[in-house]
Amino acid sequence: MENGIYSENCITDFPPITYPTQVSLITGTYTGDNRKELCHGVPLLNWMGRDWAPPMLREYAAKDLQIYKINNDMGNNCQTILEMVGDGNTASIAQFINRGSDYIFPERKTKLAMFYLLMKYLPNVKRRMIRANSVIAQKLIEVFEKPRKFFDNAEPPIASLLWFISSDLLMHKFGFDSHIYKLNLLHIDKVIGVLIDNLKRMGYLDDTAIVVSSDHGNYKANEFGNLGNFFRKRGLTNYHPLRNLRGNMDLAYYSGGGFFNFKGNNDLGFKNSWPHPTLKELKSYGAKNVNLLEDLFYIKGSRSMYYRDDNNTFNKGIIHLKRKSKDSEKIITGRIEYEGIGTEYKTRYTTDDHDDIFNFINDIKASRLLDNRFHSTQEWLEGTYHLDYPIHPDLIPRHFKNPRGSDIILSNDETIKFGIHHGKQKSKNLYDHDLGLRKCMAVPLIIGGSLEIPSKHVPCCKITDIVPTLLKFLGKTPHKSVIGRILL
Ligand SMILES: [Zn+2]
Numbered sequence: 001m002e003n004g005i006y007s008e009n010c011i012t013d014f015p016p017i018t019y020p021t022q023v024s025l026i027t028g029t030y031t032g033d034n035r036k037e038l039c040h041g042v043p044l045l046n047w048m049g050r051d052w053a054p055p056m057l058r059e060y061a062a063k064d065l066q067i068y069k070i071n072n073d074m075g076n077n078c079q080t081i082l083e084m085v086g087d088g089n090t091a092s093i094a095q096f097i098n099r100g101s102d103y104i105f106p107e108r109k110t111k112l113a114m115f116y117l118l119m120k121y122l123p124n125v126k127r128r129m130i131r132a133n134s135v136i137a138q139k140l141i142e143v144f145e146k147p148r149k150f151f152d153n154a155e156p157p158i159a160s161l162l163w164f165i166s167s168d169l170l171m172h173k174f175g176f177d178s179h180i181y182k183l184n185l186l187h188i189d190k191v192i193g194v195l196i197d198n199l200k201r202m203g204y205l206d207d208t209a210i211v212v213s214s215d216h217g218n219y220k221a222n223e224f225g226n227l228g229n230f231f232r233k234r235g236l237t238n239y240h241p242l243r244n245l246r247g248n249m250d251l252a253y254y255s256g257g258g259f260f261n262f263k264g265n266n267d268l269g270f271k272n273s274w275p276h277p278t279l280k281e282l283k284s285y286g287a288k289n290v291n292l293l294e295d296l297f298y299i300k301g302s303r304s305m306y307y308r309d310d311n312n313t314f315n316k317g318i319i320h321l322k323r324k325s326k327d328s329e330k331i332i333t334g335r336i337e338y339e340g341i342g343t344e345y346k347t348r349y350t351t352d353d354h355d356d357i358f359n360f361i362n363d364i365k366a367s368r369l370l371d372n373r374f375h376s377t378q379e380w381l382e383g384t385y386h387l388d389y390p391i392h393p394d395l396i397p398r399h400f401k402n403p404r405g406s407d408i409i410l411s412n413d414e415t416i417k418f419g420i421h422h423g424k425q426k427s428k429n430l431y432d433h434d435l436g437l438r439k440c441m442a443v444p445l446i447i448g449g450s451l452e453i454p455s456k457h458v459p460c461c462k463i464t465d466i467v468p469t470l471l472k473f474l475g476k477t478p479h480k481s482v483i484g485r486i487l488l
Contacts, residue, residue, distance in 0.1 A: 001446045001448055002455070003448055003451060003453070003455055004209075004446065004447045004448035004449065004453040004454075004455065004456075005445075005446075005447040005448075005453060005454065005455075005456045005458060005469070005487055005488075006444070006445060006446045006447070006448075006456075006457060006458065007444070007445045007457070007458040007459070007460065007461050007487075008442070008444055009385045009386065009442050009458075009459065009460040009461070010213060010442065010443050010444065010445035010460075010461050010462065010463060010465075011381060011385050011390045011391050011441055011442055011443075011460065011461070011462050011463065012024075012025075012214075012215055012216055012217075012440075012441055012442075012443055012463045013025075013030060013031075013395060013463060013464075014391075014392060014395035014396060014398075014399065014436060014441070015044065015257050015259075015399075015434050015435075015436070016215070016216035016217065016433055016434060016435070016436075016440040016441050017044065017045050017216065017253070017433065017434050018045060018060075018168065018215055018216070019042055019044065019045045019060055019070065020040070020042045020043060020044060021215035021216055021463065022097055022163075022215045023040050023042045023070070023074055023097060024040070024463055024464055025213070025215060025463045025464070025466060025467075026080050026081055026095075026097045026161065026467070027040050027074065027078045027079060027080055027081070027464075027467065027479075027481065027482075028081070028464045028465075028466070028467030028468055028478060028479075028481075028482035028483065028484045029078050029464060029479075029481040029482055029483045029484075030395065030398045030464065030483060031043045031398050031399060031401075031402045031405075032314065032341075032398050032401045032402055033314035033401045033402055033403060034074075034075040034077045034078070034402070035075075035403075036314040036315075036341075037077065037314050037315070037341040037342065037401075038077045038078065038341075038342055038479075038480050038481035039077060039078060039398070039481055040074045040075060040077075040078040040481075041073050041074055041075040041077075041078075041402065041404065042070060042073050042074055042404075043399050043402040043404050043405045043406075044252060044253055044259055044399075044404075044405070044406070045059070045060050045061060045253055045421075046058060046059045046060070046061075046252040046253045046259075046421050046422055047252055047259075047404040047405070047406075048250050048252060048261045048274065048404065048406075049404060050273070050274050050275070050276070050403060050404070051403075053270035053271060053272050053273035053274075054239075054241050054245055054272040054273075054274075055239075055241065055250075055272075055273070055274045056241065057240070057241060057250065057252075057422050058073070058404075059421055059422055061421070061426075062421075065109060067096050068096070068109055070096055070097055071096075071097065071098065071099040074097070074099070077481055078479065078481040079099075079100070079479040079481070080097060080098070080099045080100050081100075081159060081161075081467045081470065081471070082098065082099065082100035082101050082159055082161065083099060083100030083479070084100075084467070084471060084476060084478060084479050085100075085158055085159045085471070085474060085476055086476060088155065088157070088158035088159070089102050089103070089147065089150075089151045089153070089155050089156070089157045089158060090102050090103070090157055090158065090159045090160065091103045091104075091105070091140065091143050091150070091157040091159075091160040091161070092104050092105070092160070092161045093105045093136050093139050093140055093143075093160065093161065093162045093163070094106075094112065094136050094162065094163050094164075094165065095161040095162065095163040096112070096163075097161075098161065101161070102150075102151055102157075103143060103150040103151060103157070105139045125170070125180055126180065126183070129166050129170065129180070129183075129184050129187065130187060132164075132165070132166050133164055133166055133184070133187050133188050133191045134191055134194075136162050136163075136164060136191070137162075137191040137192065137194050137195040138194075140160055140162060140195060141194075141195060141198045141199075143156070143157060143160070144156045144157070144198070144199065144202055144204060145198075145202065156204060158474065159470075159474075164188050166184050166188070167181070167184055167185060167188065167214075170184050171218055171431055171433075172427065172429050172431050172432070173429060173431075174431075175220065175430075175431050176218045176220075176431065177220075192210070192212065195210075196210070196449070199449075205449060205450065206450050206451065206452070207450060208449045208450055209447055209448075209449045209450055209453055209470060209473050210447070210448055210449040211445070211446070211447050211466055211470065212444075212445075212446045212448075213443055213444065213445045213446070213463070213466065214443040214444065215443070215463070216433040216440055216441075216443065217433055217439045217440045217441065217442065217443055218431060218432065218433045218439065218440060219256070219414050219431075219432060219433065219435060219437060219439055219440060220430050220431050220432075221256065221414060221415060221416055221417040221430045221431075221432065222415045222416065222430070223415070223416050223417075223430075224416070224417060224418070224419065224428065224430065225299075225300055225301065225416045225417065225418050226418075226425070227251075227254075227299065227418060227420070230298070230299060231249070234286070234288055234290045234295060235248075235286045235287050235288040235290065236248060236249045236285075236286065236290070237249065238250065238251060238422070238423030238424075239261075239263075239274075239423075240422070240423070245272055247423075248262065248263055248285075248286050249261065249262055249263075249423075250262075250422060250423065251420050251422070251423050252406055252421075252422060253420065253421060253422075253434075254410075254418045254419075254420040255417045255418060255419055255420075255427070255432040255434045256301075256411070256412040256414055256416075256417050256418075256432055256434050256435045257409060257410070257411050257412065257434045257435055257436075258296075258299070258302075258408075258409065258410035258411075258412075258418070258420075259406035259409055260292075260296070260406055260407055260408040260409075260410065261274070261406050261407055262277045262281070262282065262285060262292065262407050262408070263275075263277065264276055264277035264278060264281055265277070265281060266278070276308070276403075276407055277407060278310050279293075279307075279309070279310055282307070282407070282408070292408060293305065293307065293322070293408070296408060296410050297322075297324060297331070297410075299410065300416055301412040301413055301414075301415045301416035302324070302410050302411070302412055302413075303323060303324060303411050303412055303413040304321065304322060304323040304324070304357055304410075304411045305321070305322045305323075305408060305409070305410050305411070306319055306320070306321055306322075306396055306400075306408070306409040306411070307319070307320050307400075307407060307408045307409070308320075308400045308407070312400065312401070314341065314401055315339060315340060315341050316338065316339050317337070317338055317397065317400075317401070318335050318336070318337050318338075319335060319336040319337075319338070319396055319397050319400055320333070320335050321333065321334040321335055321336065321357040322334075322357070323357045325355065332351065332352070332353045332355050332356070332357060333351075333352045333353070334349070334350055334351035334352055334353075334356055334357045335349075335350055336348070336349050336393050336396060336397055337350075337374075338397040338401075339374065342480070342481070342483070343483065345376075345377070345394075346374035346375060346376055347374060347375060347380070347393045347394050347397060348372065348373060348374045348375070348393075349369065349370060349375075349393035350370065350372060351370065356370065357389075358384075358387070358388070358389035358392055358393075358436075359387070359388065359389070360383075360384060360387065360389075363384075363386075363387055365382075365383050365384075365386075366383045366384045366387055368383065369383045369384070369393075375393070375394075376394075377391065377394045377462070377483060378485065380392075380393055380394040381394075381460055381461070381462055382460060385442065385459075385460035386438075386460075387438060388436065388437045388438045389436040389437075389441075390436075390438060390441050390442065391441075391462070392436055396409070411435060411436060412435065414435055414437060417430065417432055443463070445458075445461060445466070447466075447469065447470075447487070453473070454488065456487070456488070458487055461485075461487055462483075462484055462485075463484075464482070464483050464484030465484035465485050465486070465487050466484065467482055467484055468482050468484045468485060468486045469484075469486050469487045469488065472486045472488060
């Protein structure tokens with residue numbers, strides 16, 4: 001770290017869940033409408049595919065290996081860093097986002113899934129953790145040592161992806177404050193040391209840049225909630241393509257942040273199609289005419305709500321924002337307007353009150369951006385990285401621009417979590433990381449290795465800056481979709 005580039009304030013993507021964050025990390029761009037603009041197509045861990053009738057439910061963590069669809073779901077209007085490096089061998093070790101990789105470990109699909117399932121379910125945590133971390137570094141060392149075994153020539157890889165998933169699994173199960181979690185971080189540090197020692201021994205370290213980062217941070221809720229009664233009373237039932245076509249809601253994902261899909265009436269000419277609903281429909285939804293834009297705030301722990309305006313397009317639109325005041329007596333309202341695409345994309349964030357949705361108004365730096373003007377991603381980064389909800393006025397519209405994005409996002413105050421995946425309660429632990437809080441969104445970034453990397457402390461950066469920075473070292477040009485900046 002001290003000989004290279006580092007930052008304590010690398011801001012990840014929204015929502016800070018493994019997907020979309022890892023896709024953004026590996027492509028250097030964010031999500032959006034990838035039919036019409038250069039970006040990736042993955043909005044969330046779970047999403048509803050409305051191009052189909054009846055709609056399709058994507059769930060990357062499901063046991064039927066939907067995770068392997070992710071390389072396709074990203075779309076062709078973005079590239080992974082492995083695709084961007086062009087000629088030369090590439091390797092992907094225990095990373096599912098591996099488009100453009102010449103060698104993938106484990107070699108078989110089912111084996112990679114098994115690898116993660118073993119981590120999750122077998123007894124003797126410590127031994128499993130040591131094995132899972134070691135095998136990742138050992139495999140890459142082997143690829144460097146015997147390239148002919150893995151590629152059709154004798155060249156070592158020029159770019160490699162590695163994913164140590166053990167820290168996420170242990171964090172959810174035992175907590176970020178547990179002994180085993182801390183031991184695991186030390187162990188990952190140790191195996192990276194083993195990797196560095198071996199690269200040195202083989203004479204490759206001087207030409208190597210090693211990036212270490214995380215896709216999200218974490219928080220701990222106080223209690224676990226149940227929403228069965230809340231939905232029953234309002235006539236909201238979960239849709240399922242095989243079990244319940246009559247459902248009128250898809251709660252795609254809800255831990256501390258809720259991502260809701262609702263069925264609009266606008267007839268697309270297909271039976272059982274799910275157009276995005278209009279604001280009028282959301283205000284009087286279903287047989288009980290529920291005003292969703294007010295009623296969802298009765299959910300315990302809910303803090304703020306975000307939803308699209310009618311007639312938004314990929315390059316222009318409005319996102320409406322609401323938040324309960326501190327005493328919950330009043331609802332504060334505001335909006336984000338966006339225009340332009342790619343590096344021309346800008347957003348304007350305004351409030352109707354003396355207070356604002358993200359509490360930027362009380363900060364000297366951030367409040368300057370509430371000047372009724374449009375601002376770039378970099379301006380939002382520099383003005384808000386030190387606060388909760390960093391870069392939110394830029395990131396939230398990107399989720400809603402994606403047709404796979406949800407209709408309403410409900411964000412909690414971190415006291416309670418629900419653990420819901422497509423309407424079903426899945427997780428039962430209090431540790432999570434899906435909120436816009438700084439502790440979930442700000443992660444460390446270290447770029448070290450070769451002594452040719454300049455020493456530099458970066459006050460703040462984005463997860464999408466990693467790809468263009470690494471390509472610069474290699475003398476390669478990033479794909480046109482890349483939003484990140486070179487950290488040099
Ligand atoms: Zn996680």
